[in-house]
Amino acid sequence: MLEVVAALASARRCPCDCHATLTLDERVAGIRAIYRLDDALRGWGYLPTYEIHGDVLWREAQQRNDATYRGVAVRFGECIYRRLLGSLLHECIHAVCGDVNEANYGVLFGLPYAVPKEVPEKDEETFLDPFNFAEARAWLGVGLVGQTMFGLDWDLRTAREVGTYCFVGGNALVPGIAGYRSVAHIDRQHHPARYATRASAIQERARVWFDSGNTMADVIRQIDEASARGAKRRARAHADPLLVAKTPPKKTSGNDPCICGSRSKFNLCCATQSSAPSAQALSR
Numbered sequence: 001m002l003e004v005v006a007a008l009a010s011a012r013r014c015p016c017d018c019h020a021t022l023t024l025d026e027r028v029a030g031i032r033a034i035y036r037l038d039d040a041l042r043g044w045g046y047l048p049t050y051e052i053h054g055d056v057l058w059r060e061a062q063q064r065n066d067a068t069y070r071g072v073a074v075r076f077g078e079c080i081y082r083r084l085l086g087s088l089l090h091e092c093i094h095a096v097c098g099d100v101n102e103a104n105y106g107v108l109f110g111l112p113y114a115v116p117k118e119v120p121e122k123d124e125e126t127f128l129d130p131f132n133f134a135e136a137r138a139w140l141g142v143g144l145v146g147q148t149m150f151g152l153d154w155d156l157r158t159a160r161e162v163g164t165y166c167f168v169g170g171n172a173l174v175p176g177i178a179g180y181r182s183v184a185h186i187d188r189q190h191h192p193a194r195y196a197t198r199a200s201a202i203q204e205r206a207r208v209w210f211d212s213g214n215t216m217a218d219v220i221r222q223i224d225e226a227s228a229r230g231a232k233r234r235a236r237a238h239a240d241p242l243l244v245a246k247t248p249p250k251k252t253s254g255n256d257p258c259i260c261g262s263r264s265k266f267n268l269c270c271a272t273q274s275s276a277p278s279a280q281a282l283s284r
């Protein structure tokens, strides 16, 4: 498994061109934040996965319905600052809102587009609501927590351009894993307007949650506590944030793993299609 420093050192130029568009101070702050969140996930007993095909590994665990899997895919494309950091924050908010004693924060692997077969059809929406609400908080919280916790006022991104929700009531179907039944749902590609309406409503619920009482302070305290535990277990210090922030992106070589996360070599994958990563790779 790659350590965080390997991902930072091997990163190639990202589509958002973070290295050039953020100042050195902003990049240093970003690297420090990445370290804190890496420690936090480890403090909860998860293993942030820096392999560029971490999402493939997660999907394999999902197919196996592997309740012992502790990997968390955090790397989608080569971006360190906006996207790796955004993904780490997203996952830390999931951890705060979920059950860290379980794989996938206690969210069943078959969700969101399928539910366990024993759930009656009339209960699908209620069954999926906690999943949707957790996803809305993790989605909306990236910017809010990033700003409050680290003072980052630049745009942080996650792997997707919209949150992943399963809204019952459409006709889209995705094959489920063993023991699960597919849920007919409103799909963000095929029903964009209906999806966007439902998504903004649940994100509004998430905003109210973040704004209420001590929620924000509580979220940050839990991340900090996990981070302190993770830091204690770490064998060596993280690499100097200033040195990392000064390191320019590497040039893409054909033998490097492909930027789309397919697990193929770049010259056997996206390099043969075009010189840029595919639109699909960027919007996952």
Ligand SMILES: [Zn+2]
Pocket: 014, 015, 016, 017, 018, 019, 078, 079, 080, 081, 082, 083
């Ligand atoms: Zn970037």
Ligand SMILES: [Zn+2]
Pocket: 090, 094, 135, 138
């Ligand atoms: Zn999520």
Ligand SMILES: [Zn+2]
Pocket: 258, 259, 260, 261, 262, 266, 269, 270, 271
């Ligand atoms: Zn590729």
